[in-house]
Amino acid sequence: MFEKVNDLSGSLIGGTDSEAELDAGPFAELLDNGERPKHVLASDSVEHTTEGRTTTVEPESDHDAYLVVTDERLLVILGDQPEAVEIDFDFESITTCHLKSGFLNTKLVVGHDEESIHFSPTEGDAETVTEYIQSVADVYRSVEQSISAARDVIDTLESQILGESEQRFATTAQNDLRLRVRSQLSEARHHVSRLDDAHPLGNEGDDVLAKKLDERIESVARECDRRYVTVWLDRGETDIDRAEDRLVAEDFETFCRAYTTASRAVSTLREAIDNVESTPETAGERIDSLADRVEGLDEQYVSATTKTVEVAQEADQPDAAATRWLDAFRRISAASEAGWNRTDGVATLDVAVDLSSIAASTVGALETHAEQLETTGEKLEDEDAEDAREHYERAVDRLQEAQSVAETASSIDAADYEKQIDAIEEKIDRTKWEWGGD
Numbered sequence: 001m002f003e004k005v006n007d008l009s010g011s012l013i014g015g016t017d018s019e020a021e022l023d024a025g026p027f028a029e030l031l032d033n034g035e036r037p038k039h040v041l042a043s044d045s046v047e048h049t050t051e052g053r054t055t056t057v058e059p060e061s062d063h064d065a066y067l068v069v070t071d072e073r074l075l076v077i078l079g080d081q082p083e084a085v086e087i088d089f090d091f092e093s094i095t096t097c098h099l100k101s102g103f104l105n106t107k108l109v110v111g112h113d114e115e116s117i118h119f120s121p122t123e124g125d126a127e128t129v130t131e132y133i134q135s136v137a138d139v140y141r142s143v144e145q146s147i148s149a150a151r152d153v154i155d156t157l158e159s160q161i162l163g164e165s166e167q168r169f170a171t172t173a174q175n176d177l178r179l180r181v182r183s184q185l186s187e188a189r190h191h192v193s194r195l196d197d198a199h200p201l202g203n204e205g206d207d208v209l210a211k212k213l214d215e216r217i218e219s220v221a222r223e224c225d226r227r228y229v230t231v232w233l234d235r236g237e238t239d240i241d242r243a244e245d246r247l248v249a250e251d252f253e254t255f256c257r258a259y260t261t262a263s264r265a266v267s268t269l270r271e272a273i274d275n276v277e278s279t280p281e282t283a284g285e286r287i288d289s290l291a292d293r294v295e296g297l298d299e300q301y302v303s304a305t306t307k308t309v310e311v312a313q314e315a316d317q318p319d320a321a322a323t324r325w326l327d328a329f330r331r332i333s334a335a336s337e338a339g340w341n342r343t344d345g346v347a348t349l350d351v352a353v354d355l356s357s358i359a360a361s362t363v364g365a366l367e368t369h370a371e372q373l374e375t376t377g378e379k380l381e382d383e384d385a386e387d388a389r390e391h392y393e394r395a396v397d398r399l400q401e402a403q404s405v406a407e408t409a410s411s412i413d414a415a416d417y418e419k420q421i422d423a424i425e426e427k428i429d430r431t432k433w434e435w436g437g438d
Helices: 005-013 025-030 126-162 171-197 204-248 252-273 283-294 297-314 318-337 350-380 385-408 417-435
Strands: 037-043 046-050 053-057 065-070 073-078 087-090 096-101 106-111 115-119
Touching: 037 126, 065 115, 065 126, 096 126, 106 126, 126 171, 126 204, 171 204, 204 252, 204 283, 204 297, 252 283, 252 297, 252 318, 283 297, 297 318, 297 350, 318 350, 318 385, 350 385, 350 417, 385 417
Parallel strands: none
Antiparallel strands: 037 065, 046 053, 046 115, 065 073, 073 087, 096 106, 106 115
């Protein structure tokens, strides 16, 4: 196939004119789309080491082995099998490249920890080829490391946003991670710029190489943008599903956490699509659908909560007042814990501004109802011990609820509840003893 390496070199390099087109020649079918040949060396054989074992690869008859260097990788081709690549290394995998001078010949050593070749050139400029491989491999490897780091950061960002933890992912932390992604990609672009100063680079072919690497970096940048938009869409849709379900179930804590996250997802996505270069094909439709589901759900919750407070204020029976105040406190406390009034785009929950006042009213209503239940129980002891015990037990429940509310409100002392509860439980025990209850 290749009778002389000089003929091969001539077909590859295409002359010294900087405007000359590279000609892949007879092995063009072995190159990937857009891959450009740069240099070639010839040798009688190649020493190939994998996993600590070294074998000699050599063509039959009088054919040579060729080391073809493109702008993307190294290929070993045997002259008697020109249609196949015997060994190849992508540039980013190369960590070793040097000339090893011996008594009889010079060997080019190329590879990485697990695989390498020793190539003893009989024709071709080994020093120029070595310099090219060292320069380009270093840039490829540095670019790949920066790209890998960017992907690691976007993995972390996805994990944080999709995390099962109910804790809200801080905006500052999210922004820091996004900046780190951009920083890593900027660093990758900086590595590509080093090609301008690399020796013996600096021809039209290396401009093409720089464009290839830049395109790879931009492709990863678009990938990161798409992943950021997708992960917020997934999180928003998951949480709006949960919010709708938990509102019906009156699980206020889960509803508020899920709803505020879904609402935040909408605002984040609106901002993101204005500042990213690439989004998934269906992103616009999914964002609009999510926004439609989010819209109005906050007003529904605020309206129900406000109505609950109004009903509690108007209640004239201790039982109803305690139930309504406790319901109102749980609604408002859940919203406060979820950062409701710190979330952009949601209806203002005015009654949540003074949570301590709501807590005080709730505790007062629960204590009043507990006192009523205890008094009624005392009156019933002589007539119906079982009924009396039920009143005492409900009184304990109310005091425990009051204690729980007080513990969340720093302005209320929860220290005395244990004594009150212990006193009523003694009465419960007394009814059991007097009437043989369990």
